[in-house]
Amino acid sequence: MSKDIQIPTAELVQEYINKFDSNKDLVVVEDVLSELFGKYSQNCSLRDVLIKVSVLNSLYSTQIYAVVETAKHIVEVNIDNDLRMGMIEVVEKIARVEVGGKIRTNYSFASKYCHWHQPEMYPIYDSYVDQLLWAYHVQRQFEVFKQADLRNYPRYKEIVESFRKCYNLTQFRLKDLDKFLWGYGRKYAQ
Incomplete structure (x- = not known):
């Protein structure tokens, strides 16, 4: 350009x-996401993570088609400690998810997911x-x-x-x- x-x-x-x-x-979307990620700050319950993935995907139009698989992946990779410590690698860790035998990289989604846990770190x-x-x-x-x-x-x-x-x-x-x-x-x- x-x-x-x-x-x-x-x-x-x-x-x-x-x-x-x-x-x-925009402000109401920010308020909803801030409250949601504050209420469900942990990532070890599939139910809680699925709620966050679904709402974030919907409000930000991140084009995650396999929301359940993405939520399962986030639970499996055990990111809570990494998020608390502000570990940058956690974005890449949750971005790469296998769906139907193929690796999909949900990079924008992953940055947004981490951002809503720690807005000043991600x-x-x-x-x-x-x-x-x-x-x-x-x-x-x-x-x-x-x-x-x-x-x-x-x-x-x-x-x-x-x-x-x-x-x-x-x-x-x-x-x-x-x-x-x-x-x-x-x-x-x-």
């Missing part, structure tokens, strides 16, 4: 945070954010990386942190930076 892209100043980031926070539909990955970070990379190489690196979660988090530092956006929590990256990324993709 060679569209014009605005430099991510604190003012621009705050503008998109405000737009997000003033959208009642930035959300999605295609809008991918396109936007790549566009900023092309504009000003704030970090040396290939676009494919954005689909490697440990590397992705490093890239997000580098972006935040390069553009002097460290005053924003990761949760708020996610709002900007998604909102402006969505606009940029149009």
Whole structure:
């Protein structure tokens, strides 16, 4: 993409945070997910995990077709301690799930699932954010990386942190930076 892209100043980031926070539909989704993941904070009960997987999949349109298999997989890989410790590898651990004898990588879903357990540890990955970070990379190489690196979660988090530092956006929590990256990324993709 060679569209014009605005430099991510604190003012621009705050503008998109405000737009997000003033959208009642987005806010109610955030409230529901925050309450749900707070109420069902553990991942050892298939029932509890299935509720979270189903609601997250529905509200974020993550295109998980095998929700029961995905929930079983999350229970089987025993992620609670990793999530508490903020272990980055947990995203990859739950993203790769076998369905019908084939490995499916639910990367965006996994980042969102972990994010809702620990919003300040796990930035959300999605295609809008991918396109936007790549566009900023092309504009000003704030970090040396290939676009494919954005689909490697440990590397992705490093890239997000580098972006935040390069553009002097460290005053924003990761949760708020996610709002900007998604909102402006969505606009940029149009």
